[in-house]
Amino acid sequence: xxxxxxxxxxxxxxxxxxxxxxxxxxxxxxxxxxxxxxxxxxxxxxxxxxxxxxxxxxxxxxxxxxxxxxxxxxxxxxxxxxxxxxxxxxxxxxxxxxxxxxxxxxxxxxxxxxxxxxxxxxxxxxxxxxxxxxxxxxxxxxxxxxxxxxxxxxxxxxxxxxxxxxxxxxxxxxxxxxxxxxxxxxxxxxxxxxxxxxxxxxxxxxxxxxxxxxxxxxxxxxxxxxxxxx
Amino acid sequence: xxxxxxxxxxxxxxxxxxxxxxxxxxxxxxxxxxxxxxxxxxxxxxxxxxxxxxxxxxxxxxxxxxxxxxxxxxxxxxxxxxxxxxxxxxxxxxxxxxxxxxxxxxxxxxxxxxxxxxxxxxxxxxxxxxxxxxxxxxxxxxxxxxxxxxxxxxxxxxxxxxxxxxxxxx
Numbered sequence: 507x508x509x510x511x512x513x514x515x516x517x518x519x520x521x522x523x524x525x526x527x528x529x530x531x532x533x534x535x536x537x538x539x540x541x542x543x544x545x546x547x548x549x550x551x552x553x554x555x556x557x558x559x560x561x562x563x564x565x566x567x568x569x570x571x572x573x574x575x576x577x578x579x580x581x582x583x584x585x586x587x588x589x590x591x592x593x594x595x596x597x598x599x600x601x602x603x604x605x606x607x608x609x610x611x612x613x614x615x616x617x618x619x620x621x622x623x624x625x626x627x628x629x630x631x632x633x634x635x636x637x638x639x640x641x642x643x644x645x646x647x648x649x650x651x652x653x654x655x656x657x658x659x660x661x662x663x664x665x666x667x668x669x670x671x672x673x674x675x676x677x678x679x680x681x682x683x684x685x686x687x688x689x690x691x692x693x694x695x696x697x698x699x700x701x702x703x704x705x706x707x708x709x710x711x712x713x714x715x716x717x718x719x720x721x722x723x724x725x726x727x728x729x730x731x732x733x734x735x736x
Numbered sequence: 737x738x739x740x741x742x743x744x745x746x747x748x749x750x751x752x753x754x755x756x757x758x759x760x761x762x763x764x765x766x767x768x769x770x771x772x773x774x775x776x777x778x779x780x781x782x783x784x785x786x787x788x789x790x791x792x793x794x795x796x797x798x799x800x801x802x803x804x805x806x807x808x809x810x811x812x813x814x815x816x817x818x819x820x821x822x823x824x825x826x827x828x829x830x831x832x833x834x835x836x837x838x839x840x841x842x843x844x845x846x847x848x849x850x851x852x853x854x855x856x857x858x859x860x861x862x863x864x865x866x867x868x869x870x871x872x873x874x875x876x877x878x879x880x881x882x883x884x885x886x887x888x889x890x891x892x893x894x895x896x897x898x899x900x901x902x903x904x905x906x
Contacts, residue, residue: 532819539822543829550833558843564790572777580770587766591759594750594812601749711814718813725804733773735793736786 519705531708538712542719549723552675556730559667564734566660570668571734573639573656578630579732582622583724589618590721593690593714600707605697608710612694615717619687626680634669641670672731679727682720689713750814758811762804769800 524530560567596611634640638648646662653659660668693713696704703709772793776783786793810816815826 528819532821535818535822536825539825539829543825543832546829546833547836550836553833554836554839557837558840561840561843576770576774580766583766584763587759587762590762590808590812591755594755595752597814598749598752598755715813718808721812722805722808725808726801729769729773729797729801733769733797735773735790735797736776736783 531706534708534712535715538715542715545719549675549678552671552678553726553730556671556675559664559671560730560734563661563664563667566664567668568734568736569658569660570665571731572658573634573652574672574732575630575633576732578625579728582625583728585618585622585625586721586724589615589622590718592618593710593717597707597711597714600710609694609697612690612697612710616687616690616694619683619690623680623683623687626676631673639669641666641673645669675727676731679720679723682723686713686717686720689716748817750811750817754811758807762807765800765804765807769797769804772796772800 520527520530524533592611592614596608596615599607599611637652638644639652640648645666649659649662649665653662659665690713693704693709695701696709776786809826813826815823818826
């Protein structure tokens with residue numbers, strides 16, 4: 507194995523088990539996609555639960571969803587789209603071996619990710635917390651008070667299901683964003699330091715695939731929670 | 737095996753113009769999905785017609801989301817420019833996702849009407865036929881068959897909620 511030890515900028519080295527560099531790099535991408543398929547199943551179960559409850563309690567879901575801000579949801583959608591574009595641009599410049607631009611676009615991605623979390627954790631969730639709309643033991647009473655204040659409301663126990671799903675699914679998504687920030691941060695540090703694991707564009711490409719997947723999940727979460735049709 | 741310098745990339749970088757145009761289309765679709773979703777709220781006269789066309793509005797919302805997902809997967813994730821094997825994995829993942837929904841057949845196939853399991857009554861059984869208003873001093877209108885009654889966990893005197901909370905009791 508010593509002959510195959512990674513050395514600096516040896517991205518074109520083909521390891522013994524591969525026919526050529528194309529097959530080797532395809533393997534990395536397929537490996538990442540295998541992981542993403544498991545993520546699809548992970549979130550898929552959540553979407554399944556959501557579909558089932560919305561099918562059963564559509565009217566209540568419609569009423570409860572009005573307490574979410576479509577505007578902040580929309581801004582967050584746009585932020586994630588920009589971040590997706592930014593990391594695609596980072597992969598583009600990684601292929602062109604333009605380190606400065608690659609790091610710049612990765613920074614844009616990071617800024618977008620932090621902005622997304624800032625909106626979620628400092629504006630959206632606290633607004634719900636302030637009304638006690640957390641699916642705990644006191645929810646029904648808190649929701650009733652909230653409904654009286656707003657002048658409209660759904661069945662409290664179904665509103666509780668809605669908020670359970672909302673916090674679970676957007677929370678799980680936010681967790682993926684936090685993990686993404688960590689991974690992109692490490693990647694940027696390794697690129698900046700010319701670390702030996704940064705052999706070519708592949709590490710950026712794989713982190714990019716993960717990040718696009720996070721964007722993909724939000725593309726579905728946004729209309730399902732914020733824009734329920736009447 | 738020695739390296740082959742003539743194949744440094746499995747595929748060429750996706751042109752920036754392609755990435756930018758994809759971004760713009762995604763942004764337009766995002767605006768479109770917001771407008772489609774908010775129409776009943778923004779144009780009250782459309783509330784009733786759109787409510788009756790619930791199948792179309794839901795299809796439009798999910799359709800736009802799927803279109804956006806396709807653009808992200810094909811261009812940003814580069815599946816369009818990838819090898820056949822990568823395409824199979826990408827498509828396979830979403831086919832798998834759709835197959836997961838076969839589980840819902842169980843619910844569709846269950847007996848309807850009087851035999852429905854407690855907690856799985858159709859939406860109409862919630863007696864909430866639309867958005868309703870809770871007015872001060874008015875009894876909540878909802879009673880569920882075979883389930884917890886709405887009134888059980890609502891304060892019997894809603895207009896006194898704040899007053900009672902101030903005293904620290906229920």
